[in-house]
Amino acid sequence: MKCIPTVVQDLALKWYNRNSSTIKSWADFAIKIKEEFGSKFRQQEAFERLRNYKQTINQTVTEYYNGLMDVCRETDPTPTNDHMLQNLLSNVRPSLKIKVLGKQPQTPNEFLHYAKTFEHLEKLVKDEVALSSTIERMEQPYIAPPRRIQQQQQQTYNHHKPGNIQLQPQTSSISTASHYQSPPRQWQQSKSNYSGCHICEAQDHYARSCPQRQLFQ
Numbered sequence: 677m678k679c680i681p682t683v684v685q686d687l688a689l690k691w692y693n694r695n696s697s698t699i700k701s702w703a704d705f706a707i708k709i710k711e712e713f714g715s716k717f718r719q720q721e722a723f724e725r726l727r728n729y730k731q732t733i734n735q736t737v738t739e740y741y742n743g744l745m746d747v748c749r750e751t752d753p754t755p756t757n758d759h760m761l762q763n764l765l766s767n768v769r770p771s772l773k774i775k776v777l778g779k780q781p782q783t784p785n786e787f788l789h790y791a792k793t794f795e796h797l798e799k800l801v802k803d804e805v806a807l808s809s810t811i812e813r814m815e816q817p818y819i820a821p822p823r824r825i826q827q828q829q830q831q832t833y834n835h836h837k838p839g840n841i842q843l844q845p846q847t848s849s850i851s852t853a854s855h856y857q858s859p860p861r862q863w864q865q866s867k868s869n870y871s872g873c874h875i876c877e878a879q880d881h882y883a884r885s886c887p888q889r890q891l892f893q
Contacts, residue, residue, distance in 0.1 A: 680705060722750035731769045737791040740768065745784070760784045771798070 680692060688709065692699075699705045726747045731740040744763055748755045764787050765773060775794045781787040872879040875886045883889065 719751060722747060726751055726763065729763075730767050731772075733769075737768075737772070737788065737795045741784070741788050741791070757783050761787055 680696075681689065691709075692705075695708065699708060726744075729744055729747055731737075735743075741764065744767065745760065748760050748763060752759070761781065761784050764784060765777065765781075768776065768791065772791050772794055776787060776790045779786075779790045781790055873881055873883045873886045875883050876888050878886070
């Protein structure tokens, strides 16, 4: 019991200081603090959940209805039909809210009936639109992309069209002949001054009439 003031704080500590004389045991403390704070906190949390409870995009009407009914019963064990109907209409998706309000439901069950009907119709419309778009795509003629070979042929044709032929400038015969060089001048002189036989190196005859020619044949 002596450790209780070190555990509780804020409102709970003030409550304990006011009622410590009536608390005789730990079990008595546990019962009384639950009676004082437990139910109040749970009810406040339930009110917060009810105020922020909204139907999500992927939540069906049935799931939304059951979830909201549970939260309403947490705030009030015996909620009235008007109270539940008001919360159902306030937190349902806007697309369904307008349609259900047009039917002016009087009870939560009527709300559930109308909301489920409109939800089913919305699903049918979405499925029909998706099916129609799929059929349109299937009925469109298939156009094959141009082949790579055709593109290459077209490029080759464009390159060899008469308008694209480029004439190369002709070089003169003089410039072409300039690429050929005459033999060295020293070689010409040495050839004209040559005399004698290159086989026996005699000066009185040529190689074609050399006596030693037969030795090399």
